[in-house]
Amino acid sequence: xxxxxPAGVFDTTYEEDMSIDRTARDKLWKxxxxxxxxxxxxxxxxxxxxxxxxxxxxxxxxxxxAIFVIAVQGxxxxxxxxxxxxxxHAAFMAIGAYGSAILARELGFSFxxxxxxxxxxxGLIGLLFGLPSLRVKGFYLAxxxxxxxxxxxxxxxYPMEDLTGGTRPLNVPAPMIGPFASxxxxxxSNDEPLVFEAGDPYFVDVISVSLESxxxxxxxxxxxxxxxxxxxxxxxxMTVYRDAADKVTGLSYIAxxxxxxxxxxxxxxxxxxxxxxxxxxxxxxxxxxAMYYIIVPLAVLLMFLARNIIRTRTGRAFISVRDNDxxxxxxxxxxxxxxxxxxxxxxxxxxxxxCLLAYERNSLSLDAFQLDxxxxxxxxxxxxxxxxxxxxxxxxxxxxxxxxxxxxTLRPWLSDWLPQLLPFVDAVxxxxxxxxxxxxxxxxxxLVLEPRGIAHRWEVFKVAWKLRPYSY
Numbered sequence: 001x002x003x004x005x006p007a008g009v010f011d012t013t014y015e016e017d018m019s020i021d022r023t024a025r026d027k028l029w030k031x032x033x034x035x036x037x038x039x040x041x042x043x044x045x046x047x048x049x050x051x052x053x054x055x056x057x058x059x060x061x062x063x064x065x066a067i068f069v070i071a072v073q074g075x076x077x078x079x080x081x082x083x084x085x086x087x088x089h090a091a092f093m094a095i096g097a098y099g100s101a102i103l104a105r106e107l108g109f110s111f112x113x114x115x116x117x118x119x120x121x122x123g124l125i126g127l128l129f130g131l132p133s134l135r136v137k138g139f140y141l142a143x144x145x146x147x148x149x150x151x152x153x154x155x156x157x158y159p160m161e162d163l164t165g166g167t168r169p170l171n172v173p174a175p176m177i178g179p180f181a182s183x184x185x186x187x188x189s190n191d192e193p194l195v196f197e198a199g200d201p202y203f204v205d206v207i208s209v210s211l212e213s214x215x216x217x218x219x220x221x222x223x224x225x226x227x228x229x230x231x232x233x234x235x236x237x238m239t240v241y242r243d244a245a246d247k248v249t250g251l252s253y254i255a256x257x258x259x260x261x262x263x264x265x266x267x268x269x270x271x272x273x274x275x276x277x278x279x280x281x282x283x284x285x286x287x288x289x290a291m292y293y294i295i296v297p298l299a300v301l302l303m304f305l306a307r308n309i310i311r312t313r314t315g316r317a318f319i320s321v322r323d324n325d326x327x328x329x330x331x332x333x334x335x336x337x338x339x340x341x342x343x344x345x346x347x348x349x350x351x352x353x354x355c356l357l358a359y360e361r362n363s364l365s366l367d368a369f370q371l372d373x374x375x376x377x378x379x380x381x382x383x384x385x386x387x388x389x390x391x392x393x394x395x396x397x398x399x400x401x402x403x404x405x406x407x408x409t410l411r412p413w414l415s416d417w418l419p420q421l422l423p424f425v426d427a428v429x430x431x432x433x434x435x436x437x438x439x440x441x442x443x444x445x446x447l448v449l450e451p452r453g454i455a456h457r458w459e460v461f462k463v464a465w466k467l468r469p470y471s472y
């Protein structure tokens with residue numbers, strides 16, 4: 001249906017025939033929508049312009065929607081286009097999230113290198129769990145992917161507890177570009193601490209301390225933040241450098257909070273030390289508005305890539321496998337190879353979404369990647385429209401608005417009305433069940449009334465608009 005043109009519009013070149021946007025009006029509306037998304041944080045309450053036209057709550061909501069659009073788009077490649085069921089998508093997101101956090105914390109990777117590295121790692125693990133698709137499909141394949149949903153969180157929680165924190169939250173450093181050239185260079189010794197003002201939310205100060213001379217003892221470099229607390233060496237914003245004897249030789253610390261900082265040097269068991277303290281500026285993405293400009297453009301780019309993948313030979317093979325894998329194999333398509341490609345691409349998208357979720361929250365917990373999250377993403381795809389390019393966007397947006405806007409609005413009214421309708425049920429149990437009841441009821445309604453999803457209805461509406469005023 002997407003190939004239907006408005007009345008009087010004809011393709012005259014191969015470029016026009018292959019174009020996604022068939023008319024200048026289509027391109028204009030898409031560009032305006034993307035521009036509106038980019039301008040929204042600037043006119044928010046916390047935005048640099050200070051206009052307050054958009055609530056910060058909506059900026060955060062758009063960012064969370066964009067993250068899950070990436071994840072569900074990956075699920076759409078696997079389920080919607082290739083017809084392979086997966087119940088372990090949240091577990092693949094966990095690999096991307098924890099993989100990027102560990103690379104940043106333990107190996108010193110920046111966000112810009114941790115993102116592709118964790119996505120590739122997630123894709124390779126997705127290949128491993130895609131191997132059962134050679135022998136099984138349908139319900140049995142769903143059970144095989146369900147195993148990933150239990151195995152991966154267990155592995156992150158117990159065998160890898162030293163790296164992931166297990167059941168404890170894991171802090172994640174904020175993305176940063178820089179530091180740039182140093183703007184201050186000071187000397188530091190045992191005699192007197194260095195005090196200075198820092199803390200711009202976007203251009204943060206990076207403090208680099210390097211020892212010049214050591215005369216006995218084990219040096220301790222202490223940074224006190226504006227709250228008056230000494231920053232521990234294990235803090236996510238601090239990198240400590242040590243020599244072969246495990247003595248501290250320097251550190252790097254990101255001063256992101258506004259206020260006075262104090263840097264001092266002392267010895268635990270005597271000794272005299274001298275150090276150089278350099279202060280540099282770096283572009284930080286620690287704020288929600290700054291992260292917005294990473295998440296949203298990346299989500300748009302990945303949606304565009306997914307749309308174009310389906311227009312390639314690989315995408316057409318995916319659809320052939322989904323429609324009839326036996327007929328596809330008879331036509332010369334290597335069904336198993338393309339199934340593995342779909343699992344790989346799906347896992348890569350999940351890994352990118354997991355990495356963005358980790359850096360957007362600045363903290364990780366395995367509770368965010370449980371089975372209910374996988375089921376919720378599958379429901380998003382069903383409601384949005386499996387097999388449609390815009391299905392992920394429609395489904396995620398609808399479910400997020402349902403959970404964060406519609407249900408909170410209906411909850412007080414239902415809490416008063418349902419106990420009267422069901423007097424034989426404890427009112428406390430009714431109140432706690434409102435959220436899953438509304439979520440499940442919405443899913444049932446869509447399966448009955450609009451089984452092909454919102455995206456299908458959107459395509460029907462566009463065709464009707466293009467064919468106007470001819471109702472027939």
